[in-house]
Amino acid sequence: MRQNGLDIARFLAYCGMVLVNFRIAAQVTAGPDFASLLTNNLEGRAAALFVVLAGIGLTMGTSRKREILARAGVLFALGLLNLQVFEADILHFYALYFLLALPFVNAAPRHLLAAALGAVVIGLLGLFLLDYEAHWDWNNLSYAEFWTLEGFLRHAFFNGWHPVFPWVSFVFIGMWIGRQDLGQKAVQNRLVLWGGACALLASLPGQMIQVPDLAAVLGTASLPPGPFYILAASGSAALILGLVLRVTPTLDRLGLGEWLAAPGRIALSLYIAHILVGMGTLEALGQLDGSLTPQQILGYSLGFCALSMLVSWLWALIARRGPLESLMRLTTRVFR
Structure with missing residues (x-):
């Protein structure tokens, strides 16, 4: 049950990232409609759930540090390749998260929370002491000087799409969650209650501050990633995870659990596919110019998620793991 629940949550995180990334790639202008509202609320949240689940994964099994290091190397290489076609790649960030998490693989739960807090504090100090907008062109969301040493390090650790500080805190929080007995209903209920409370309370400071720059830092938007964004996104991740774990036994009894979990088991392969195939199709159709409406890109995104589910079912008939998951395991x- 626990494994199915985590895979289902991973598939939901993947679907959220598809909705967000397709809208960004297609340069769709958000409006007051339901499609825009849904995608706006997923921005920065779906990816955070993905990273929290990666942290949970580090606590499962008997992975040795050199194996985690090897995974980081594969993810970094895949990320650099992916960057050639998608500037908002998250895989090379994963590699850096794993490197920073290595010393904490066997750490006590309280040390994991302290590490998460430390990453948030470092990120907050960076927002006050450094120029967050350096190298950014906000009009088209492009980042100049990425392939220079200074630009790469700044992007990776401070002002990129998913900078190490404070995003690595999601990994530490995931590792802390992974140390709990996720099969217990009491633990699942706490994830729902505490996660919901954190997500709700984190939204208050940004609404109360009238100074625009300070409100941005204390808000819950992912750019820039301030402390209350981390709290809100961690809370929503815990909430979704708790709910999914809670309903997984019911889904299993109905015969739906395995179907919903299958895409989550090959999420790495699907992530690359949604860029190469999903965005590639939009490009081939000439739809990356902002001409689509929020409703159209939402429909396309949901259709691609459904296709991803179908492909994962068919793939499961011939192989236990996705192609990139097999590469990672090898x-x-x-x-080892």
Whole structure:
């Protein structure tokens, strides 16, 4: 049940990222409609759930540090390749998160929370001491000087799409959650209650502050990623995870659990596919120019998620793992 629940949550996180990334790639202008509202609320939240689940994954099994290091190497290489076609890649950030998480693999839960807090504090100090807008062109969401040493380091650790500080805190929070007995209903209920409370309370400071720049830092938007964004996104991740774990036994009894979990097991392969195939199709159709409406891109995104589910079911008939998941496993076995 626990494994199915985590895979289902991973698939939901993937679907959220598809909705957000397709809208960004298609340059669709948000409006007051339901499609825009839905995608706006997923922005920065779906990816955070993805990273929290990665942190939980680090606590499962008997992975050794050199195996985690090998995974980080594969993810970094895949991320650099993916950056050639998608500037908002998250995989190379994953690699950096894993490197920072290595010393904490066997850490006590309280040390994991302290590490998460430390990452948030470092990120907050950066927002006050450094120029967050350096190299950004906000009109088209492009980042100049990325392939220079200074630009890469700034993007990776401070002002990129998913900068190490404070985003690595999601990994530490996931590792802390992974140390709990996620099969217990009491733990699941706490994730729902505390997660919901954190997500709600985190939205208050940004609404109360009248100074625009300070309100942005204390708000819950993912750009820039301030402390209350981390709290809100961690809370929503815990909320979704708790709900999914809570309903998974029912889904399993209805025969739906395995179907919903299958895409989550090959989420890495699907992530690359949604860029190469999903965005590639939009480009081939000439739809990356802002001409689509929010409703049209939402429909396309949901259709691609449904296609991803179908492909994952068919793939499961011939292989236990996705192609990139098999590459990851092969690499870690070499270093085992």
